[in-house]
Amino acid sequence: NAGVTQTPKFQVLKTGQSMTLQCAQDMNHNSMYWYRQDPGMGLRLIYYSASEGTTDKGEVPNGYNVSRLNKREFSLRLESAAPSQTSVYFCASKGGWGAGELFFGEGSRLTVL
Amino acid sequence: GQQVMQIPQYQHVQEGEDFTTYCNSSTTLSNIQWYKQRPGGHPVFLIQLVKSGEVKKQKRLTFQFGEAKKNSSLHITATQTTDVGTYFCAGPPGTASKLTFGTGTRLQVTL
Numbered sequence: 001n002a003g004v005t006q007t008p009k010f011q012v013l014k015t016g017q018s019m020t021l022q023c024a025q026d027m028n029h030n031s032m033y034w035y036r037q038d039p040g041m042g043l044r045l046i047y048y049s050a051s052e053g054t055t056d057k058g059e060v061p062n063g064y065n066v067s068r069l070n071k072r073e074f075s076l077r078l079e080s081a082a083p084s085q086t087s088v089y090f091c092a093s094k095g096g097w098g099a100g101e102l103f104f105g106e107g108s109r110l111t112v113l
Numbered sequence: 114g115q116q117v118m119q120i121p122q123y124q125h126v127q128e129g130e131d132f133t134t135y136c137n138s139s140t141t142l143s144n145i146q147w148y149k150q151r152p153g154g155h156p157v158f159l160i161q162l163v164k165s166g167e168v169k170k171q172k173r174l175t176f177q178f179g180e181a182k183k184n185s186s187l188h189i190t191a192t193q194t195t196d197v198g199t200y201f202c203a204g205p206p207g208t209a210s211k212l213t214f215g216t217g218t219r220l221q222v223t224l
Contacts (some may be wrong), residue, residue: 044216
């Protein structure tokens with residue numbers, strides 16, 4: 001049971017470099033999310049996709065882009081990384097419509113130098 | 114925008130003591146969820162509360178949703194070292210597809 005799989009688990013970038021965080025879920029869930037977690041700040045929503053073909057901004061979308069490639073995959077792209085984007089990134093998914101449990105991936109730790 | 118605050122930010126207890134974390138939202142919530150994150154791990158769903166005044170129990174854990182649906186609490190009776198981690202509440206501000214997480218309460222339990 002893979003659940004939600006994120007790659008890579010660790011990445012070090014230099015300021016200005018670009019990269020894409022990949023996320024895939026095998027639970028046939030409609031909704032997918034990208035959160036970032038910083039010490040003392042909890043989890044902040046970057047972007048989410050309520051269903052295949054739709055994406056919406058969360059609390060902290062600046063500096064990021066997303067693609068809902070298909071029902072399974074939701075990627076997060078940093079076009080020009082900045083040190084302020086050093087964080088742990090979590091992808092999550094939710095089945096059904098409306099309220100419900102979020103299933104999280106194991107996280108991707110990104111450091112921008 | 115919606116803000117969800119939790120207090121305390123950190124609590125250190127001895128094993129066997131009780132623990133409570135409180136969650137307060139700036140807006141009314143349609144439901145509230147609780148998650149636990151072990152050190153170095155990812156958040157794991159614990160429970161969801163939907164009704165005003167609802168109380169649910171899971172073994173030593175008691176969850177409560179306020180009458181006004183703007184606050185919630187998690188109480189752990191007789192903590193154990195396995196309870197160590199950060200506890201987050203989360204609620205949708207409007208559309209149920211989007212969850213805003215609280216700031217979290219980190220619990221440390223020592224023998």
